[in-house]
Amino acid sequence: MDYVKLDKKAVASWRIGRLIGFVFVLIICGALCFLSSLIGAIAPYRWLVLLVLGLFTLYKLVGLILYPLIEYRQWGYFITEEKVDIRHGIFFITNTIIPIVRIQHITVSQGPINRKLGLYDVEMSLASDSFTIECLAKEVADEIAENLREKLYVRLEAREQREGGRQL
Secondary structure (H helix, E strand, O other), rough: OOEOOOOHHHHHHHHHHHHHHHHHHHHHHEEEEHHHHHHHHHHHHHHHHHHHHHHHHHHHHHHOOOHHHHHHOEEEEOOOEEEEEEHHHHOOOEEEEEEEOOOOOOEOOOOOOHHHEEEEEEEEEEOOEEEEEEEEEHHHHHHHHHHHHHHHHHHHHHHHHHHHHHHO
Protein backbone atom coordinates (compact mmCIF):
# COMPACT_ATOMS: atom_id res chain seq x y z
CA MET A 1 0.00 0.00 0.00
CA ASP A 2 1.54 3.29 -1.12
CA TYR A 3 0.72 6.23 1.10
CA VAL A 4 0.03 9.58 -0.53
CA LYS A 5 2.39 12.31 0.70
CA LEU A 6 1.31 15.73 1.86
CA ASP A 7 2.06 18.92 -0.06
CA LYS A 8 5.76 19.84 0.17
CA LYS A 9 4.79 23.18 1.71
CA ALA A 10 3.78 21.22 4.84
CA VAL A 11 7.38 21.43 6.06
CA ALA A 12 7.29 25.24 5.81
CA SER A 13 3.92 25.33 7.60
CA TRP A 14 5.17 23.18 10.48
CA ARG A 15 8.40 25.19 10.71
CA ILE A 16 6.56 28.51 10.90
CA GLY A 17 4.31 27.12 13.66
CA ARG A 18 7.31 25.84 15.57
CA LEU A 19 9.16 29.13 15.01
CA ILE A 20 6.32 31.02 16.70
CA GLY A 21 6.53 28.61 19.65
CA PHE A 22 10.33 28.98 19.69
CA VAL A 23 10.07 32.78 19.94
CA PHE A 24 7.77 32.42 22.96
CA VAL A 25 10.24 29.97 24.55
CA LEU A 26 13.09 32.45 24.00
CA ILE A 27 11.08 35.25 25.61
CA ILE A 28 10.19 33.09 28.61
CA CYS A 29 13.78 31.80 28.98
CA GLY A 30 15.14 35.35 28.78
CA ALA A 31 12.69 36.48 31.47
CA LEU A 32 13.62 33.53 33.70
CA CYS A 33 17.35 34.27 33.25
CA PHE A 34 16.75 37.89 34.19
CA LEU A 35 14.65 36.91 37.23
CA SER A 36 17.23 34.37 38.38
CA SER A 37 19.86 37.12 38.46
CA LEU A 38 17.59 39.30 40.61
CA ILE A 39 16.72 36.67 43.23
CA GLY A 40 19.63 36.29 45.65
CA ALA A 41 18.50 32.88 46.96
CA ILE A 42 18.88 31.36 43.48
CA ALA A 43 22.34 32.87 42.83
CA PRO A 44 24.31 29.72 43.82
CA TYR A 45 22.12 27.64 41.50
CA ARG A 46 21.96 30.12 38.64
CA TRP A 47 24.25 27.94 36.53
CA LEU A 48 21.73 25.08 36.88
CA VAL A 49 18.85 27.33 35.82
CA LEU A 50 20.86 28.53 32.81
CA LEU A 51 21.82 24.94 31.89
CA VAL A 52 18.21 23.72 32.02
CA LEU A 53 16.96 26.71 30.03
CA GLY A 54 19.78 26.31 27.49
CA LEU A 55 19.05 22.59 27.01
CA PHE A 56 15.34 23.28 26.62
CA THR A 57 16.05 26.02 24.07
CA LEU A 58 18.39 23.67 22.17
CA TYR A 59 15.68 20.99 22.14
CA LYS A 60 13.14 23.47 20.72
CA LEU A 61 15.69 24.60 18.10
CA VAL A 62 16.26 21.00 16.96
CA GLY A 63 12.47 20.62 16.84
CA LEU A 64 12.26 23.69 14.63
CA ILE A 65 14.93 22.54 12.16
CA LEU A 66 14.85 18.74 12.12
CA TYR A 67 11.40 17.49 13.20
CA PRO A 68 9.39 18.90 10.26
CA LEU A 69 11.62 16.99 7.82
CA ILE A 70 11.20 13.73 9.72
CA GLU A 71 7.48 14.32 10.15
CA TYR A 72 7.02 15.00 6.44
CA ARG A 73 8.86 11.83 5.52
CA GLN A 74 6.60 9.73 7.76
CA TRP A 75 3.24 11.47 7.16
CA GLY A 76 0.95 9.86 4.61
CA TYR A 77 -2.62 8.85 3.94
CA PHE A 78 -4.36 6.16 1.92
CA ILE A 79 -8.06 6.08 0.99
CA THR A 80 -9.91 2.96 -0.17
CA GLU A 81 -13.61 2.23 -0.73
CA GLU A 82 -14.03 1.25 2.93
CA LYS A 83 -11.48 3.14 4.99
CA VAL A 84 -9.12 6.07 5.39
CA ASP A 85 -5.66 5.13 6.68
CA ILE A 86 -3.56 7.96 8.16
CA ARG A 87 0.08 7.42 9.16
CA HIS A 88 1.95 10.07 11.16
CA GLY A 89 4.43 10.61 13.96
CA ILE A 90 8.03 11.46 14.65
CA PHE A 91 9.39 8.95 17.16
CA PHE A 92 6.35 6.70 17.36
CA ILE A 93 4.49 6.09 14.11
CA THR A 94 0.71 5.94 14.47
CA ASN A 95 -1.54 4.31 11.89
CA THR A 96 -5.15 5.41 12.25
CA ILE A 97 -7.75 3.49 10.27
CA ILE A 98 -11.10 5.23 9.92
CA PRO A 99 -14.04 3.26 8.50
CA ILE A 100 -15.82 5.52 6.02
CA VAL A 101 -19.26 4.49 7.35
CA ARG A 102 -18.32 5.93 10.76
CA ILE A 103 -17.61 9.43 9.40
CA GLN A 104 -20.32 11.85 10.50
CA HIS A 105 -19.14 15.00 8.75
CA ILE A 106 -16.19 16.28 6.74
CA THR A 107 -14.70 19.78 7.06
CA VAL A 108 -12.15 21.48 4.83
CA SER A 109 -10.41 24.27 6.77
CA GLN A 110 -7.37 26.56 6.93
CA GLY A 111 -5.44 28.09 9.78
CA PRO A 112 -3.64 31.44 9.46
CA ILE A 113 -0.27 29.89 8.56
CA ASN A 114 -1.77 27.52 6.02
CA ARG A 115 -3.81 30.38 4.53
CA LYS A 116 -0.57 32.22 3.70
CA LEU A 117 0.84 29.05 2.11
CA GLY A 118 -2.37 28.06 0.29
CA LEU A 119 -2.79 24.80 2.23
CA TYR A 120 -5.96 23.17 3.57
CA ASP A 121 -6.83 20.49 6.13
CA VAL A 122 -9.53 17.84 5.72
CA GLU A 123 -11.09 16.95 9.08
CA MET A 124 -13.23 13.83 9.44
CA SER A 125 -15.43 13.81 12.53
CA LEU A 126 -16.68 10.57 14.06
CA ALA A 127 -18.85 10.05 17.10
CA SER A 128 -15.76 9.31 19.21
CA ASP A 129 -13.09 11.64 17.82
CA SER A 130 -11.95 13.61 14.79
CA PHE A 131 -9.01 13.00 12.47
CA THR A 132 -7.24 15.34 10.09
CA ILE A 133 -5.29 15.02 6.87
CA GLU A 134 -3.10 18.13 7.04
CA CYS A 135 -1.45 20.49 4.57
CA LEU A 136 -3.12 19.70 1.26
CA ALA A 137 -3.50 21.80 -1.87
CA LYS A 138 -7.02 23.22 -2.34
CA GLU A 139 -7.86 20.91 -5.26
CA VAL A 140 -6.66 17.82 -3.39
CA ALA A 141 -8.54 18.74 -0.20
CA ASP A 142 -11.77 19.38 -2.12
CA GLU A 143 -11.34 16.15 -4.10
CA ILE A 144 -10.79 14.11 -0.91
CA ALA A 145 -13.83 15.67 0.80
CA GLU A 146 -16.08 15.06 -2.21
CA ASN A 147 -14.73 11.55 -2.73
CA LEU A 148 -15.33 10.63 0.92
CA ARG A 149 -18.82 12.13 0.82
CA GLU A 150 -19.73 10.07 -2.26
CA LYS A 151 -18.32 6.87 -0.77
CA LEU A 152 -20.17 7.51 2.47
CA TYR A 153 -23.50 8.02 0.68
CA VAL A 154 -23.01 4.89 -1.44
CA ARG A 155 -22.18 2.79 1.65
CA LEU A 156 -25.12 4.21 3.62
CA GLU A 157 -27.55 3.59 0.74
CA ALA A 158 -26.31 0.00 0.43
CA ARG A 159 -26.76 -0.51 4.18
CA GLU A 160 -30.29 0.95 4.09
CA GLN A 161 -31.23 -1.35 1.19
CA ARG A 162 -29.91 -4.40 3.07
CA GLU A 163 -31.76 -3.45 6.26
CA GLY A 164 -34.92 -2.54 4.33
CA GLY A 165 -34.87 -5.95 2.63
CA ARG A 166 -34.65 -7.73 6.00
CA GLN A 167 -37.66 -5.89 7.42
CA LEU A 168 -39.98 -7.06 4.62
